Amino acid sequence: MSYEDTVVPKVKKNADGSRRRVKASDFDEISKEILITACSVYRCLIVTQAPFPDSVAAETKLAKEAWREACQLKGVDVKLTPSAVNMLLKRASHVRGELKMKMRPLTASFHGFRSSNSMEVIRSNRDLAERLKIGSIFVFKDPSSKSGIYKTELLQQGINSMWFLNRSDEGVIYHKYFDPIPIKTIALVLTAIECCVDEWSQGIKEDIKFTSAGYGAVYNHHFSSLQRFDERTAPYKLLSKIRINLHDTARFHAGVASLIPLSATSQAHIDDAAFEDAIREYQREGKDAAVEDEVEEYEYPSSEGGDDE
Known part of the structure; x- marks a missing residue:
């Protein structure tokens, strides 16, 4: 099943017109499920494969792997976007x-x-x-x-x-x-x-x-x-x-x-x-x-x- 467009959240703005930081709640339900699962998988990948990644490229590679794993677990194919990658990368320090x-x-x-x-x-x-x-x-x-x-x-x-x-x-x-x-x-x-x-x-x-x-x-x-x-x-x-x-x-x-x-x-x-x-x-x-x-x-x-x- 392909669901490639669901991961793109609507960009919301603050009262002053500036772009608001993307949050998990901005995603639709299916994409949110994938994101939540991918975050857990990414946390596991960090602590078992690269506790202190030596580059953003290394972190991003793990983020992509976590996303693919989450899609397989949920049985859907959801497109990974930069905003979702950024949310995953924050989990390393967390x-x-x-x-x-x-x-x-x-x-x-x-x-x-x-x-x-x-x-x-x-x-x-x-x-x-x-x-x-x-x-x-x-x-x-x-x-x-x-x-x-x-x-x-x-x-x-x-x-x-x-x-x-x-x-x-x-x-x-x-x-x-x-x-x-x-x-x-x-x-x-x-x-x-x-x-x-x-x-x-x-x-x-x-x-x-x-x-x-x-x-x-x-x-x-x-x-x-x-x-x-x-x-x-x-x-x-x-x-x-x-x-x-x-x-x-x-x-x-x-x-x-x-x-x-x-x-x-x-x-x-x-x-x-x-x-x-x-x-x-x-x-x-x-x-x-x-x-x-x-x-x-x-x-x-x-x-x-x-x-x-």
């Missing part, structure tokens, strides 16, 4: 800002930052922020021992809160983009966490904008570290296991699936030694599991005494 706002209280609670005028608390917050930034130890499950790299529960909490809060959330509806959780999405959440940590760098929480200019380089650092981790631990598929587990746990949180066991100056460099530690942790876990299996399979003598017949 979705990053939404993630940052959701990560802010989660990060503060998880790591123990406190709001207070006490000099002791302010100093404690400042020291904590500084420690978490060195070597990006906030990516570890246990920052003190630097064990469990990329297994911090805060990462899972962020993914759950942002995309898998319930059955109607984007991670569930558009699950194909999040199964398993993309490396770029993990890097984006880690970057948002770092931004939230930066807000406490002076001991008192301040608002730091989560912009491409401020955190694009930090994101690239985290993405690069994840790629190095994946390459170094490839024989064990450790990152693949983490990605699958993040997805399965998130779906369980949303109630749609059973749990399947399985400052903008970044200091995000993670030493290769941490990757070696992750391999050793994995190997130890495998050995422990093997021992448990042997114990379970062992047939203990009867407690009733006597010889077997």
Whole structure:
């Protein structure tokens, strides 16, 4: 079905005769449905494929892809116009800002930052922020021992809160983009966490904008570290296991699936030694599991005494 002319909204004017900004309500019903769906798809494409697009052309390409996907989902062919593209492009900064706002209280609670005028608390917050930034130890499950790299529960909490809060959330509806959780999405959440940590760098929480200019380089650092981790631990598929587990746990949180066991100056460099530690942790876990299996399979003598017949 072709419906190419429906997306062109009537240009409304303000009282002084100037052109008013186009809004979703200016579109007809069918085009509005396509636009709403395309916005959701575009948000998913941004966070899974290009969290910090390096050009307007890259953003526009994703916008066109989102529009085509929305038309396919609705079973109609609606023409995409510049006004609709502009509305889609605004969602890139919106979705990053939404993630940052959701990560802010989660990060503060998880790591123990406190709001207070006490000099002791302010100093404690400042020291904590500084420690978490060195070597990006906030990516570890246990920052003190630097064990469990990329297994911090805060990462899972962020993914759950942002995309898998319930059955109607984007991670569930558009699950194909999040199964398993993309490396770029993990890097984006880690970057948002770092931004939230930066807000406490002076001991008192301040608002730091989560912009491409401020955190694009930090994101690239985290993405690069994840790629190095994946390459170094490839024989064990450790990152693949983490990605699958993040997805399965998130779906369980949303109630749609059973749990399947399985400052903008970044200091995000993670030493290769941490990757070696992750391999050793994995190997130890495998050995422990093997021992448990042997114990379970062992047939203990009867407690009733006597010889077997």
